Amino acid sequence: MSTKILFDRIDEPGLNTLPVYERRGGYESLRKALSMPPEDVLSQLMDSNIRGRGGAGFPMGRKVSFLPHGDMDKYLVCNADESEPGTFKDRELMQKTPHMLIEGIMIAAYAGGISRAFIYIRGEYQLQADILEAAIAEAANAGYIGERILGSDFSCSLVLHRGAGAYICGEETGLLDSLEGKRGNPRLKPPFPAIEGLYAGPTLINNVETLSTAPAIIRMGGAEYAKHGTETSTGTKLISISGDVKRPGNYEIELGIPSREIIYGLAGGPPSGKKVKFWFPGGSSSPVLTGDDLDIPYDFDSMAKAGTMLGSGAIIIADESRRVLDTMLKVVKFYAHESCGKCVPCREGTNWTHKMVQRIYAGEATPMDLDIMASVQEQIIGNCLCVLGDAMAMPVGSMVKKFRAELEAEIEAARERADHAAVEDVVALGVADEHAGPLPVH
Amino acid sequence: MSFGDRRTSPDLTGDLQWRRGEDLRDPENARFRVPRFGHGSRVPGWDEAVDLTKDPAVIPDPATTPVPEELRREIEELMAKYPDRRSASIPALHAAQAVHGWCSPQAIDQVACVMRLTPAYLTSVASFYDMFKLTPKAHNDVFVCTNISCSLLGADEFHEAMVAAAEGEDINVASFECLGACDIGPMASVNGEYVGPLQLADAAQIVEDLRAGRPVLAAKQLRYRRCQDPDVQAEGDDFGPPSDAPRADTAGLTHLEAKTDRPGEEGAPTEIPPQTKDDA
Numbered sequence: 001m002s003t004k005i006l007f008d009r010i011d012e013p014g015l016n017t018l019p020v021y022e023r024r025g026g027y028e029s030l031r032k033a034l035s036m037p038p039e040d041v042l043s044q045l046m047d048s049n050i051r052g053r054g055g056a057g058f059p060m061g062r063k064v065s066f067l068p069h070g071d072m073d074k075y076l077v078c079n080a081d082e083s084e085p086g087t088f089k090d091r092e093l094m095q096k097t098p099h100m101l102i103e104g105i106m107i108a109a110y111a112g113g114i115s116r117a118f119i120y121i122r123g124e125y126q127l128q129a130d131i132l133e134a135a136i137a138e139a140a141n142a143g144y145i146g147e148r149i150l151g152s153d154f155s156c157s158l159v160l161h162r163g164a165g166a167y168i169c170g171e172e173t174g175l176l177d178s179l180e181g182k183r184g185n186p187r188l189k190p191p192f193p194a195i196e197g198l199y200a201g202p203t204l205i206n207n208v209e210t211l212s213t214a215p216a217i218i219r220m221g222g223a224e225y226a227k228h229g230t231e232t233s234t235g236t237k238l239i240s241i242s243g244d245v246k247r248p249g250n251y252e253i254e255l256g257i258p259s260r261e262i263i264y265g266l267a268g269g270p271p272s273g274k275k276v277k278f279w280f281p282g283g284s285s286s287p288v289l290t291g292d293d294l295d296i297p298y299d300f301d302s303m304a305k306a307g308t309m310l311g312s313g314a315i316i317i318a319d320e321s322r323r324v325l326d327t328m329l330k331v332v333k334f335y336a337h338e339s340c341g342k343c344v345p346c347r348e349g350t351n352w353t354h355k356m357v358q359r360i361y362a363g364e365a366t367p368m369d370l371d372i373m374a375s376v377q378e379q380i381i382g383n384c385l386c387v388l389g390d391a392m393a394m395p396v397g398s399m400v401k402k403f404r405a406e407l408e409a410e411i412e413a414a415r416e417r418a419d420h421a422a423v424e425d426v427v428a429l430g431v432a433d434e435h436a437g438p439l440p441v442h
Numbered sequence: 443m444s445f446g447d448r449r450t451s452p453d454l455t456g457d458l459q460w461r462r463g464e465d466l467r468d469p470e471n472a473r474f475r476v477p478r479f480g481h482g483s484r485v486p487g488w489d490e491a492v493d494l495t496k497d498p499a500v501i502p503d504p505a506t507t508p509v510p511e512e513l514r515r516e517i518e519e520l521m522a523k524y525p526d527r528r529s530a531s532i533p534a535l536h537a538a539q540a541v542h543g544w545c546s547p548q549a550i551d552q553v554a555c556v557m558r559l560t561p562a563y564l565t566s567v568a569s570f571y572d573m574f575k576l577t578p579k580a581h582n583d584v585f586v587c588t589n590i591s592c593s594l595l596g597a598d599e600f601h602e603a604m605v606a607a608a609e610g611e612d613i614n615v616a617s618f619e620c621l622g623a624c625d626i627g628p629m630a631s632v633n634g635e636y637v638g639p640l641q642l643a644d645a646a647q648i649v650e651d652l653r654a655g656r657p658v659l660a661a662k663q664l665r666y667r668r669c670q671d672p673d674v675q676a677e678g679d680d681f682g683p684p685s686d687a688p689r690a691d692t693a694g695l696t697h698l699e700a701k702t703d704r705p706g707e708e709g710a711p712t713e714i715p716p717q718t719k720d721d722a
Contacts, residue, residue: 007674016687073525085589085620092669116525123536123573124585124621126634127665130687159523164532164571167619181528183570199525242591242624249625249670266672284590284620316591316624330590334619340570 003228005216005236006209007252010096016131018138021099027144029215033107034152041111045214047222049234054079054170054207055283055311057300061222064112066194067202074114075198076156077179077205078105080121080128081163081170084283085334086314089238090208092250094121094128097212098135102158104214106144109156112204116157120175123164133160167338171386172205173197174340185342186386207312209238229255233299237313241267244274244319253298260294263317270319277320278402282311284331285391287398291320308398324403325410328396329357335392346389349380353396360411363418367408374400499562502555509552513541517556527557531567535574544575572618582652584608585618585631592620597628600640604630607645613652623664635691636664651691658691 014020021027033041046061067074078101082090094101105117121129136158139145147155161179168174169184176198178184197203213235217225226234233255239262242248246268253262263269263276270276276291281298287308289296296306303310318327336350356373359365377393377400384390400407516537520530534553535545542549545568547561554561568574586592586601601617608615621636623629629638632648637659644659651658665687 002673004671004673007669007671010674011668082622083620086591086624087620088622088624091622095665096669122622123532123571124618124631124634126690127636127687130690134687161529162533162536164536165573166571178532179529180526181531181567183567240624242627243594247670248591248627251671252674280590314624316594318594322594326593327590330588330593334589337619 002252002254003236004252005225005228006093006097006100006212006238007250010092015097016095016099016135018099018135018142021097025219026099026215027103027142029218030103030106030110030144031150033110033218034150034154038111038113041107041218044217044222045108045111048213048217048225049222049232050210050213050217050225051233051300052207053209053213053237053313055084055285055309057310060108060206060210063194063206064108064204066192067112067114067204068195069113073116073199073201074112075201075203076105076109076112076114076117077172077175077198077203078117078119078208078211079170079172079175079205080119080125080208081175082125082208082312083122083167083170084285084312084314085331086240086242086280086283086316087312088240088242089250089313091125091128093208093212093238094125094132098128098132099139100212100215101132101208102135102139102144104211105158106149106156107214107218108204108206108211110154114204115155117159118179118198119158119160120169120179121160121162122169123162129160129162136160166340167334168340168386168388171388174386175205176203183340185340186388188385230297230299230301232301233310237310239298239313239315241315241317243279243315243317244270244276244322245317246271255299256297256302258294259296259298259315262298262315263294267315267317270317274319274321277318277322278324278327278399279318280314280316280395282309283314284316284334284395285309285387286311287394288402290402308394323410324399324406325357325360328399329354329361331395332357332392335388339388343384343386343389345380345383346392349376349389350392352376353392360407360414363414363416365411365414367411369411370400370404370407499560501558501560502551504555507551507555509556510541513537513552514556517553521557528559531557531559531564532571535564535568539574543581544577544579546578580612580614582611582613583631583633584613584615584648585621586615587619587621587623587627587629587631588617589620589624591624592627592629595627595639600628600630600642600645603642603645604648607649611649611653613649625670626662626664626667629664632658633691635689637662637691638664657689663691 012020042061042064045064050060051057052060080090080094109117119132121132136145143150145156145158149155163169163178166184168186169178171186172193173187173189174184176193177187179198193203193205195202229235235255236252237255238250238252240250241262245263248267251266276294278288278290280286280288281303289306289308293306296302300310332350332354336354339346339350341347353373353376356365356369359369374397377397380389380393517530517534520533521527524530534557538549538553539545550561550564550568554564569576584604586597586604588597588601605615621629621631623636623638626638628640629636630640635658648658
């Protein structure tokens, strides 16, 4: 049995209410944190070496330490706009143990000297938002949120903000614009949000899972938490497995275990004994891996070494009966739809890639299109304000690279189908009768 | 033809698919009748300059913009939650959409009036986000996720079945990007309530449940799903779903009596007045 830090007895009835959470020792970590100076709380977070769970994997403690000191309006934004395809871990946390997130937010706010906190939740999560709203009201009534929390000098407010369905608002600066009531367009960085973020004030932005871990870090001590996982990827991680597996769902694992153990051990592998053809190790933005890569340890650095990324910890499995082209179309269509349109390489690159994939289906593509497609991806990466374009370019580029033979065969097959259809059209029109010999193809 | 007609025209980005050989510019083609200028385009031509004698749309005058008292209070409460009132624009549009059924010109005007923002600004926000609809829509929403995981498990087929089952009903079926519930794929969000894994036969059941006004596919709702981690499951069988949270799935029907801005509907304005002077 592996360690459960976030998922510890998460299905307990009524855990979403304050009495049950308090009975299990809830808000004790906040009490403990408030009895320490903020610098000590920060050093505990630094010692834990926990890396951001939203996708980028930046150490949380360092992010807090970037905030300027002094008496000013500082903001904390919890990124609950979980819209990376394949990811659904935050949903389970917010639905079942919302108070853990609230406690974590208050601890992080105390460490950073923050007085205003926001949770930006995606608009589609209505059930989770309702539960969180009820939990925030409960916690505020009990004195865990608001003025002079638990009799200390620390005050912090917390507001739940519902989004309205835009993937780009999961990007931190797009999220800030959206929270300010604008269209969710990403901003130029630097200045980074830690210096100039929400309402142009210093802002700490963290994922739901990262913040939910803070109470455990304070309870266990940062050094103790760092003993879990590997040296550079400490702690436990929630992973979401979906697609062709027997038991899709959220699992809490220690970072560094072999991927095969997750895919076959926990999730049961593809149904009816098929082999894994390709899989996304960290959401649809991560370059795909093949069935040969199942023994790579599941942690931030090993995934980076394998040319992909751990991202949000969302594993999508496709078995050998699946066509790469179909998944490619879904990926490309998604990013073309969600591109905010601010930067040209992303706006045009995603749309043209979508058109090129459609050309393959229509039988109008040649193998040369794959080269063009690959070069388009190279032109996108690193040339935009945010990484939405890169998030399409990386998986598509890796699919072209790793499944080129299959894609070329698809192109040929589609061309042949289109040619046949064209000949049949001509025959149907009766033009064929005028030909003396066999029909010229093309 | 004026711009005013545009709001009642069919949503071209919706289920209308271009068929091979169909001429989109053919004015006789009823499927694609779109308000057009004399030269056939949907936008003014180079020779039809913007009328510079007209003033740009300003913040609506409270004296001439009636706002339902409840909506006004809700928006004012929302604005008070943020250091900058602009931050409330997305929640306020949610509130207005719940009252009006869609982000109609009146809804936008009312929000703009209470928030002291221009309708243009709010329209720019509303048009960015997928959950706001700037064209009239049905009361009930069924969003079928057709992203990677769900489509691997047959979401596209379910979407087709759902469209067929909802034919002629007061249901807006849309294929949606990842809704964050790949573990129950293929899945759908019915008026905000997540249901899955779905089979083709569930499409008819969803329609029936919505018509009867009862919880949709109660046995397949996400709120009752347990954590899949085997070590967590070992903790005991007394799992309690968060039943005290408000239900979303019948929300569309409870609002049926509410006054909505759908043209042609009883109680709705027969003709939508121009939103701004420029629109006339």
